[in-house]
Amino acid sequence: MSSSKINIMVVTGSRERLQMAAMVASVGAVSGSEVTVFLSMNALPYFVKGHDAAAPAEGEFGRLMEKKNVPAFKELFQKAVELGDAKIYPCSMAMDVLAAKREDLEPYLGEPLGLTKFLSDATEGQIWSF
Amino acid sequence: MAEKKTIDARGTYCPGPLMELIAGMKMASVGDELEVLSTDEGSAKDIPEWINKVGHQVVSTTEANGTWHVVVRKMK
Numbered sequence: 001m002s003s004s005k006i007n008i009m010v011v012t013g014s015r016e017r018l019q020m021a022a023m024v025a026s027v028g029a030v031s032g033s034e035v036t037v038f039l040s041m042n043a044l045p046y047f048v049k050g051h052d053a054a055a056p057a058e059g060e061f062g063r064l065m066e067k068k069n070v071p072a073f074k075e076l077f078q079k080a081v082e083l084g085d086a087k088i089y090p091c092s093m094a095m096d097v098l099a100a101k102r103e104d105l106e107p108y109l110g111e112p113l114g115l116t117k118f119l120s121d122a123t124e125g126q127i128w129s130f
Numbered sequence: 131m132a133e134k135k136t137i138d139a140r141g142t143y144c145p146g147p148l149m150e151l152i153a154g155m156k157m158a159s160v161g162d163e164l165e166v167l168s169t170d171e172g173s174a175k176d177i178p179e180w181i182n183k184v185g186h187q188v189v190s191t192t193e194a195n196g197t198w199h200v201v202v203r204k205m206k
Contacts, residue, residue, distance in 0.1 A: 027145050030152050031183055071146040079149045083156070 005125025006033045009118070012130050013042030015055040015062040015073075021130040022076035029084025034125070037077065038118045039109070040091035043130075044098065046074065047090065047106045074106070081108045089113035132161040140169045140197060147173040148180055151202070155186070158204045163189060166200045174198035 006028040010021045021037070029035040045051055055073070057063045080086035090105055092112040102112060137154045139147035147168040154164050168174055177200045178188045189201040 023145055026149060027180075030149070031180060068143060069141050069146075070143045071149065076145070076149070079153075083149065083152050 004033045005122075006035045007118070007122035007125055007127045008035065008037045009127070009129040010037060010039050010043040011041035013046070013055055014058040015065060016058050017130040018043065018046065018055050018073040019065065019070065019076075021128070022073035022080070024128055025086055025088075026076040026080040026084065029080040029086035031084075035080060035084065035086035036118070036121060037080070037086060037088040038091060038113060038115075039088065040094040044090055044094040044100075047109060048098070048100055048104055049106060078106075078108050089118070091115065091118075132159070132163065134163040134165065136165045136167065138167045139173070140167050142168075143170050144172040144176060146170070148177055151177060151200075152180075155204055160204055160206060162204050164202050164204065166198075166202070168198045168200065169196055171198065174200055177202070 008021055008025055012018060025035050025037050039047060046055065057066065077088055081088060087110050089110045090112050092114045095112050135154060135158065137150050139150045147166055147170060151164060151166050158164060166177060174191060178191060181188050181202050186205045187203040189203055192199050
């Protein structure tokens with residue numbers, strides 16, 4: 001088993017990018033990597049409880065995904081946590097802007113994290129941004 | 131006594147079948163065989179990759195009528 005670290009910053013609200021971020025997080029986490037996800041900007045509102053709106057497609061592929069039975073990105077992020085022990089942190093700045101409290105967010109998210117801490121934790125390993 | 135369990139992941143796409151297999155693996159005992167059914171060819175390639183990486187065993191990979199049957203054994 002590899003003991004590599006994968007750090008993923010997600011700021012997009014587009015379906016394709018959220019999907020790819022969730023795929024990297026879940027497959028990385030179940031393959032033995034230590035995965036940390038930092039959710040900010042347009043990505044965070046999808047993780048507010050009760051936010052059921054579908055992420056808009058960026059292009060043709062995203063529209064195609066909607067018609068097929070592709071695993072939902074939020075489900076994949078949750079599996080990354082449950083099956084692979086990934087850590088998913090909401091950005092504290094984005095929470096302030098949204099006026100969201102920790103209890104407003106999905107329960108599989110960790111405690112709010114600042115950018116300084118994410119960056120200092122991410123000095124080792126791969127960094128992916130979506 | 132080792133058991134054989136079937137995980138029907140037909141109709142979903144990568145990494146859906148892999149995630150369903152891993153969830154099944156957590157419940158299985160060492161020595162058990164799990165057979166994943168998948169209509170997604172990418173998963174039929176990716177599952178053996180994952181199995182080898184984490185140290186389980188691929189028993190067989192076959193395709194019939196558009197469905198891949200990937201049989202694996204839990205080794206640890």
